[in-house]
Structure formats: C-alpha cells, structure tokens
Amino acid sequence: MMKLMTFFLLSFSFQLSAVLCAGDGFQFAFPGLAGANLTLDGNASVTRDGLLVLTTLKTNLKGHAFYPTPLQFRRSPGGKVRSFSSAFVFAIVSDYTDFSAHGMAFVVCPSPESFSSALPAGYLALLNVQNNGNATNHLLAVELDTTQNTDFQDIDANHVGIDINSLHSLQSHTAGYYPDHGDGDSGGFENLTLFSRDAMQVWVSYEGAGAGQINVTLAPIGAPKPEKPLLSAAYDLSTVLTDQAYIGFSSSTGGINSRHYVLGWSFAMDEGGPAPAIDIARLPKLPRFGPKPRSKVLEIVLPIATAAIIITVGTVVALLVLRRLRYAQVLEDWEVEFGPHRFSYKDLYHATKGFKNKQLLGAGGFGKVYKGVLRKSKLEVAVKKISHESRQGMKEFIAEVVSIGRLRNRNLVQLLGYCRRKGELLLVYEFMPNGSLDKYLHLGEDMPVLLDWPKRFHVIRGVASGLLYIHDKWEKVVIHRDIKASNVLLDSEMNGRLGDFGLSRLYDHGTDPQTTHVVGTMGYLAPELIRTGKASTLTDVFAFGAFLLEITCGKRPVNDGLQGDYEMLVDWVLENLHKGSLTETVDARLEGDYDADENEGFDSYAMSYPSSTGISVGTISDISGGR
Template sequence: MDNLRSLLAALLLVCFGFGAGVLGDGDGEQFVYSGFAGANATLALDGTALVQPSGLLELTNGTAQLSSHAVHRTPLRLRRSPGDAVRSFSASFVFGIIPPYSDLSGHGIVFFVGKDNFSAALPSQYLGLLNSANNGNATNQIFGVELDTIQSTEFNDTNDNHVGIDVNSLKSVAAHSAGYYDDETGAFNELLLISGKAMQVWVDYESDSTQISVFLAPLKNGAKPSTPLVSAKSNLSKVLVEPAYAGFSSSTGTVRSRHYLLGWSFAMDGPAPPIDIGSLPKLPFVGAKPRSKVPDIVLPIATAAFVLGVVAVVILLVRRRSRYAEVREEWEVEFGPHRFTYKDLFRATEGFKNKTLLGFGGFGRVYKGALPKSKLEVAVKKVSHESRQGIKEFVAEVVTIGRLRHRNLVQLLGYCRRKGELLLVYDYMSNGSLDKYLYSGSKEKPALDWAQRFRIIKGVASGLLYIHEDFEQVIIHRDIKASNVLLDADMNGRLGDFGLARLYDHGADPQTCSPSAPSSSRWPAAGGPWSRP
C-alpha cells in the first residue's frame, strides 16, 4: 500500500510538472506546489488571480482597489471526528511583492484557514478577507497570517512592514516587524516585505498547546529559523468549523502593487512538505522604480511659499490698515459730511511726498493734492494734536467755519483725524498770498496795479461783512493781514487763516461774552498757509 501511494505521488508530480502533489490518507492530508504550472485543477482562483505560463501565481496585477483569492479546492479535514479539537497543521509558502515605488506599496497578502466565502470582502486595508461590518465577528470563523505593507491605524498596526496573526479580525492578536532571528547570534535581521525579493514563510499550529508560530526568512537562506518571528496562543477549535479551506487573499489600494506566490505546501498533523526551491519560477525582473523626488522637493517649497505668501499678505494688510488708520469717535457722526478719509488724502497728495509740499506753517506742513474722485485741487494741512483736551470743541469750530460760503473766503472743506495728527482740507489757492505781490515786482509775481488792489480790498471787506453780519454766528477774525489774504486763479482776494477767530451769537456783546471756541494758543490755525510760499 505504501509503495502504491508513493507511485501515485510521483505520477502526480510528473503530470503537474512544477505543480502540485496532493497526498492523503486516513490519518492526515498534505499537498505541495513547487510552482503552480498546471495547478488550475486543484486551485480555485478569483479576482485578478491567475497562473502565469512560468508557473508563477499572480495574485494582483497592479490594478488599483481590487482583491483576489487562491484557494486549494479540497476541503481540510480539521477534526478526526465531530466534537474533536482542531488537529495540528503546518504550512509553508514562498512569496514576493513588487511595489510600484521602492518605498511605498499597496497592502499585502494573507494566508488563511477557514471559510472561503469572500463575496462581501473589501480590498485595501481589509486585504480581501473581511469588511468594515464583519471585522472582529466570531461568525467569520477564519484564522490568518497577514503580511501587511500598509499601517492601518484602525487595526492598531505596528507599522507598514509587519507580520501578524489574525483570528476573526484584522486586529492582530500578535504582530511583529518583518524579519528573522539569526540561529547563530540570535540577532534580529529586518526584512522589507516590498523588497521585490522572494521570501519564505512557515506557519505551525500545535493542537495540544494551542500555540501558533510564524517564521520568516529570505528564500536564499533555505532553512526555517529556530526562533519564531511572532507567536500566540489561540484555541482554533473554537474558531474553525468544517468545511474549511486553506488559501491566500491579497488586495491593492490606491497604490498598485503586484503580489506573487512561487510555491506552497501544507500538511495536517505534521510539518509541511519541503518545497523544491530549485524548481520555483522566478519573480519578474521589474524593479520597483524610485518614487519621484519631485513631490518631496516641490511640496515643502510650495508649502513654505504658501505660508510666506499668507504671512506677506497679512503683513501688507496690517501695514495698509495702519497706513490708513484713523481716529473716529461716536460724536463725529454729526460731522460726517465734513470728514475726509485718510486714504483719499494720502492718495491725493501721493503719500505726502516732498514734491507735493507747498510750505510750512506754524503748526505743520501744507501739501497740494487732487482728490481721487472729483479731481478737485486742495491744500492739505497736517498738524499735530497731542492732547485730547478740547478736541471735540475744536472740531466743532472747524466744521462751523467749514460752513462759511462766500466767494471772498477761503473754503475750509473738512478734516480728518489720525492718532496724534489732524488734517485740515482747504480750497487750493494757486496764486498764493497777497504779501508776495505787494513788494515783489518780479516776473513770477509782478506788482499789482491799483485796480487789482482795490478789487482785492473790496473783496476782503465783503467777506468780513459776511462773517460779521450774514452768517448764523458772529465770527471775529482778529488777524487781518496781507499774508492771510489768498489769491485764487483769477487774482480775487480771499480771506483765510481763522486760527485766532472767535465765535459769538448774534446780539451778544463781544466785550462781555466768553468766546464759544477755544483760543488758538492751544490749537493750530483753522486757516493757514495752504498756498505756495
């Protein structure tokens, strides 16, 4: 009988070439695939799995987000009789993973024993074995050893290069970084699962002790290490039910790796038969191309540039805001029509550059400008006000004088306030002050004839009559002189500089009444040198 069994085994090996030898008797079962040529009869394949002409079993072909399975068709006889414990078993297989990049792969391979219904299984981190709904359920009735190349935090993975023991769940009961312990020195040697090189795995389950041991080594070592890479105790009698099958599951995610099996052996109640290493097919000579360094270089630069850009924009906005910042208080609402924005005045005077400077006054500088919208030519006087005392009354006076409307008065158009600074806006008088013409006699400013002088005097008198009699309040100028009379483009005289002016109500006696505005000794002139010197 033993000779007959040996003869049958030999015939099967000849028939399948590098393929499978399936041996079995009443005491146990075993099979070995030293390459998979001709194994389609004994393997059930789905998904992207196929046997290449070379005898290489390709589980995934580089397609994204797909899974595949390769299952030995003959069910395992896990128990000798109903109610018995699951028998001991051993498996060995040779695999290779070729990633698209040298340092990045797409998930891995699971060797399993158990139910073979994967219709609801998902690819990516579920490795084509389970799904989000059934992961961890006792009804899965499956045991597996995962070779995982992606770290999935939801499964508490050790890292992205580990071997784990799974029982009904992808949260491994035990896991370890891929590698092996040297038999001579006991040192741990790390292995990279996605190196593109062939490696061999051994899986042993001892029924009496319920001990599960997993070993890993480079194929070139040719021997099983003495010390397991990872081990755990788990009573598979409470997990596995018949019919049960042995096989492999693999999947890809967004990264399109290729997963291969070169050989496989399995046995109940004994060590797995040795795989004929010399007969194994070769892995494809497709080296994993180095991942482009462009993202590694461009991304930090782009990120830094973006951050710098955001910072620059924030700084510019802050500077712009501070450049045009104004002081505004609730009581100024009633003076709204007489209030200019600092932004408009800044643009009108080209940023208060020296080329727009008209002259200096006792309290500040005067600049020529043109308002952005109306293009009206104005003179802008910048004066300081370091004390807040009386500012409300002073602005009220400015606005009051700003309501004066007479052809022989310089029009005070309005004001603007900044921190420590007050800006007064007037009509621009292109011909300057009268005193420059009275004694000049130059070509630029020829002396005035008597007709011009009489017209100017008459105009100033008309302006004085208006502020003394016709305005809503009595305004006493108190500083009539040639330098405070400005000449417009038509050489008409206009009275300006109301800095020493006092305001009274009509009918009041200026000799007995207190003025309604503060003295100019405390505040800058409401008029002033708004023309060219």
C-alpha cells in the same frame, strides 16, 4: 505529439508534488502552482510557468486563490482542531521602492464565498466594515501588511500579523527573522522589507495539543528555517475554525500599483508531519523589473560612440542642451537624503502636459494647481506650483514636507513629494476627482450638484477625523495653518479629505511650536494668531469653527456688505442667535431638509470659536466620531 508529451510531464510532476499520506495525514507540495488546479477569483491568475499572481498593475484590486477542496480540520464534529503546518514562498513588488499598498495573507476560512463582500485596500480582501471582528467569520489569517492602518492599530507599514476573525491583529511584529549561527543559538533580529521585490519564505504552524500554539516564521529565500519564530501566540483554534475549511491566499491593493506573487506552497496535516520543504530550484522566476542590465561590450563601445557623436554633431548636441534647459531644476547636495520623495521636473512637466491651462485645476494666492498623470506609474496627481525665494530655511522646509508626506489617514490628501526649480517649489499630491468643497458651496450656477445635509455632515466628520489625526494621533503634532473649504477635497466617493499641507508646520508632542509668521486666509485667522503671530493646534481649531459655519450657512466667513464694506459671517450668526432666529442662518438651499439636533450642535461648537482657547480636542473627537 510535443503538446501531448508536455501535458503528460506536467500531470506526472503534479502527481509527485501533491501527495495523500497514509491514514488521516495529508500533505502536498507545489514548487510552482501550474498543476495545482487552484480555485481563483478576483484579479488572481496562474502563469504558464506556475507563478500565482494575486494582484497585478492596477489599484483597489482583490485577488483570492484556494486549494480546490475543503480539508477536515477535526477528526469528529465538535472535536479539537488538528495540528497543521504550511510553507509558502512569496514576493511583493511596488511601483515605488519606499512604500507599497496594501498586502496579502495566508488564510483558513469556511469557504471561498466568505470573501465575496470583502473590501480591498486596508481590509486585505478579507473582511468589510460590517463583519470585521465577528466571531461568525471563523477566520484565521497570517497577514503580510505593507501599510500602517491606524483604524486597525497597525504597528508600522512593514509587519507580519496573526489575525483571528478581525484585522486587529492578535499579535504582530515588524517583518524580519532571527538567523541561526549553526550552534543552536538564534542570532539577533534582522529586518526584512516585505515589498523589497525579493522572494521570501513563510512557515505557519499550529500545534493542536494542549492549549493550542500558533507559530509564524519568516526568512529570505534559500535561508534555512530559523529555530526562533517571528510570532508565537497561544490560542486554541478549536474555538475559531469550522470542521471543514479551505486554505489559500488573499491579497488587495490600494491607491498604489502593487503586485503580490506566490511562487511555491506546501501543506501538511497531522500525521503528514511538518509541511514538506519547497524545492527552491524548481520555483518559477519572478518577472524582471526595471531596465535590462547593459552588456560589458556596450559599456566599452558606448563611451567611444558617444564621444564620436559629440565631435561630429556638435550642433545637434547644442540643440539638445537648450532643450534640457527647459527641465532645469535646483538640486543641492543636502537633498540627496530625500531622493525617494523628490520628483524630477521633467516627469512633472510631461505629467501636466507642460503645465498647460487645459490641465489647470485652480489658482489662489499661494499658487496654481495642475492635474497630471505620471508616465511610468500612470498615477493621477495634482501638482501645486508655489513661488519661493532661495533662503536659509529651505532645507528645514523640505525636511518638513518629506515628513508630512509620511502621514497616512483616509481623511487626508496624501502629499507624495516635491520638486524645486529656479524660483518655484512644486508640491505633488494625490489627485481628488471631485475637486474642492468650495465649488460645491459657492459657485452658484456652475455648482455641479447641491450637497444635501447628510453629505455635508459626512464631510464635516471626515475633516474632523483628519484634524484629530494630525494634532493628536500621529508621531508629531502637525499645524495645518490654512483650514478652509477650498482646501477640503472630495474623492470619488465624496469623502471629505483635508489637503494642501504646503503651509503646515510640525513639532514634537509636548513642545511649543516656534512659528512667528502669520499665514492663512482672512476669516479663518484666530485673534491670538494675528496678535502674536504664533500658530498652534488651537488656531487650527478656530479655523475649523469658521469652516463649520461656512458649510452650515453656505456663506464665506467674510462677505461683501450692502454698503461696500465687509460683513463677518460670525457677526451675522451672532446677531441671529441673539434674535432667536438661528435657524435662519442655515443654508437656504437645503430648504429646511437637515437634522436640527446635528445642526444646532455644530452651531454651538462653531459659536465658541471666537475664543479658540475654549475649545478642546475632545470636541473635535466627538465630531469625528459622529456624536
């Protein structure tokens, strides 16, 4: 009987919330989505209390939710698109407090099947590489994006954008609003963080009369709708939308666990007037994040109980102190500002199972690298331990590590943060499951698979793209200082990513780098670097030339000679070039299966690297673009 009564109340509530108005007008309002009968796909679901969950605690997910029936956006075929408006309450929750991935969007599209081939991550489960920008998409999207994607020229990692058939936004703005002061005047702009874990409200409206006008407004939950919209773009959607179209939401995650929620939704068409106000009091509650708040009684009793335990079990406390010494770390006052980028040694110790040899990924002259899994986020990481002495420049070095951690490019291994302990510096990177390119080129019998020429060409383009980004496309110039095959890592799809920024230095565009200490690997060091000790983007380009020869020839830049001396790869290639037998330098394991034009172009570029000052950034750009 109770279940029957509950079903009746839910049905009655739904009938009150979704209303068909007289005439051609149409509107609905859902303060909670339990009775909305939405069409869901991917990771999307609706909880019992009406919370729409578009993505959950996993990476690289897609989620969609649509109103179950298409709406008539034109009164007659070929006519103008009718005016409409929508409002919704959303929340984005990341495992981290300072960054998230990737975002969500309100969409109007021809059908839910339009997104069957859409990609997650930066494509927001809306489009893919092939159809991005096509007029046949007939797509309007209002994106709430928490990642700055350079491929789509995003303005920052916390913005709202209007998208027409493409993820290159027609118009975008940093997330925020213009609060009203009650006298009809809008106040100054106030920032909002989309992934703040707090609910916010969005209003989207389109005025079909005249040339067409799209307005998007954002505000904190409970705040009245600001008079001044965040975005306002003149655009005639009659050139975009189909006669009948679906409305709903799309969301995706990337390499970070993020959850995207919709708590309430309303919509109105034409005579339906503006979208009905959402009853904030009836919205479902967001899940609780973090530990439960302690009660007042516990705050009083706990110190007393703790003191009693310390007095009575001193021996146990002493043992616990000794145990804590295992996780001792160096933490100075000036490091407080880098808090979000600093990992505790305890977390890294447990993630790598105590830095056991079983977790060892590799070792080199600058330290050992261990695989780890962070306990809370379950994120796979690579932890590099580097020996260091306490020195005056440590503060500046850590500041650079944190700055480099803000690099965002698909061809770079993400530097997530650091930790200091006694005489060690630990750098935490995104984990690359296929390891370094070095083992695919040089390990002989242990080589997992032979990399054919298309795969090598793909890796070369990826590294060139990453190098172009850190030299020319980011807000500062980053000098890598150690470009080589062992620092090029391969992800699950065998994409080449430039990694190990532990020796990198950065400086402002238009200024000279002030490095005077020679670091790097023999065979990759430019002559002027050895002579002057001054690293620059050109010394990186020199190392890239050595890398091109290495991946093309399948040999290291410095090899053991027949008489116990060392043989330079570039000298060997030059010798064959003068003999007219340059093709004999190509890796014999390819058995002649390679593109001669591509190979000859790379050899010509690489052979110019003995004089790195003769190589331009434009050449790197050509390679990264595949020309």
